[in-house]
Amino acid sequence: MSAVETFGSRLGAAILQRGRLCVGIDPHSYLLEQWGLADTAAGAREFSLRVLDAAAGHAAAVKPQIAFYERFGAAGYTVLEEVLVAAKQRELLSIADVKRGDVGTSVQAYGDAWLRPGSPLESDAMTISVFQGFGSIVHPLQYTIDSGKGLFLLAATSNPEARDIQRARVGPEGVTVAAHIVNEAQGWNERNRAVHPTEQGDIGSVGVVLGATLDLEEYGVSIAAQRKPALPVLAPGFGHQGAALSDAVRLFGSLTRATLVSESRSVLSAGPGAVASAVRERAELVKREVAL
Numbered sequence: 112m113s114a115v116e117t118f119g120s121r122l123g124a125a126i127l128q129r130g131r132l133c134v135g136i137d138p139h140s141y142l143l144e145q146w147g148l149a150d151t152a153a154g155a156r157e158f159s160l161r162v163l164d165a166a167a168g169h170a171a172a173v174k175p176q177i178a179f180y181e182r183f184g185a186a187g188y189t190v191l192e193e194v195l196v197a198a199k200q201r202e203l204l205s206i207a208d209v210k211r212g213d214v215g216t217s218v219q220a221y222g223d224a225w226l227r228p229g230s231p232l233e234s235d236a237m238t239i240s241v242f243q244g245f246g247s248i249v250h251p252l253q254y255t256i257d258s259g260k261g262l263f264l265l266a267a268t269s270n271p272e273a274r275d276i277q278r279a280r281v282g283p284e285g286v287t288v289a290a291h292i293v294n295e296a297q298g299w300n301e302r303n304r305a306v307h308p309t310e311q312g313d314i315g316s317v318g319v320v321l322g323a324t325l326d327l328e329e330y331g332v333s334i335a336a337q338r339k340p341a342l343p344v345l346a347p348g349f350g351h352q353g354a355a356l357s358d359a360v361r362l363f364g365s366l367t368r369a370t371l372v373s374e375s376r377s378v379l380s381a382g383p384g385a386v387a388s389a390v391r392e393r394a395e396l397v398k399r400e401v402a403l
């Protein structure tokens with residue numbers, strides 16, 4: 112039996128081939144209207160498939176935001192299933208932005224839904240909350256080893272109202288919540304690298320969400336240390352939320368190595384006729400500006 116290719120190595124290959132842009136697929140009502148589409152599951156389907164066509168060959172990954180599908184109930188989920196398959200057909204990594212979290216037994220079911228091979232909503236990676244403890248995500252973590260899947264733990268999110276909680280200090284060493292979560296992810300990757308023959312790559316399979324709108328040092332997150340394997344970072348906040356690509360290397364330092372620049376509205380607002388050129392231009396800019 113051939114060894115499973117890890118999410119970290121697939122991420123590394125995607126970044127090398129197509130750069131580090133991750134196109135967020137967020138079918139907001141106002142965008143559907145702007146695109147001349149109905150604010151329905153059918154409209155979201157058409158929108159999403161056109162975004163996938165635009166992203167194919169130019170972006171490393173796509174990140175469908177579940178909320179914009181969930182508002183259509185079962186029909187929205189059916190569309191999302193199709194979108195995830197279509198992303199795979201276009202060789203785009205799919206990151207389900209679902210931000211799940213709960214007691215471990217329920218998180219197990221979330222992992223089965225989003226990461227189990229063959230599941231209707233199977234994705235390459237998912238965003239996950241460890242507010243209920245790192246131990247609550249053991250089951251999804253296992254998918255990173257057994258099935259080549261990835262996780263992005265919410266650590267320092269791009270919205271300013273999370274500051275008080277994410278900068279609060281915890282544990283005997285008084286590290287921030289954000290730094291604690293980063294350390295847990297990094298520690299997991301390092302331990303697995305030591306024991307699993309398939310986890311020998313340069314990039315880990317468990318990453319974190321770090322907003323590009325933040326000063327990470329204020330959040331206690333070190334951007335100086337070069338660690339092995341590199342920590343995957345999903346970085347929303349560029350574009351519509353105001354972060355500039357020209358600041359990315361200053362913001363993320365050594366973490367830039369495995370960082371995905373995530374943008375949704377800045378690209379999607381180009382409209383149906385111009386979304387393909389918007390993705391291409393943004394992808395080129397990311398390659399120029401966000402290089403280590």
Ligand SMILES: O=c1ccn([C@@H]2O[C@H](COP(=O)(O)O)[C@@H](O)[C@H]2O)c(=O)[nH]1
Pocket residue numbers: 135137176208267268269270320321322347348349350351352373374375376377
């Ligand atoms: O900290 C976070 C985590 C996730 N998001 C999600 O990313 C996109 C951002 O959209 P833009 O249009 O590029 O602002 C959206 O789906 C958020 O839910 C985030 O913004 N911040």
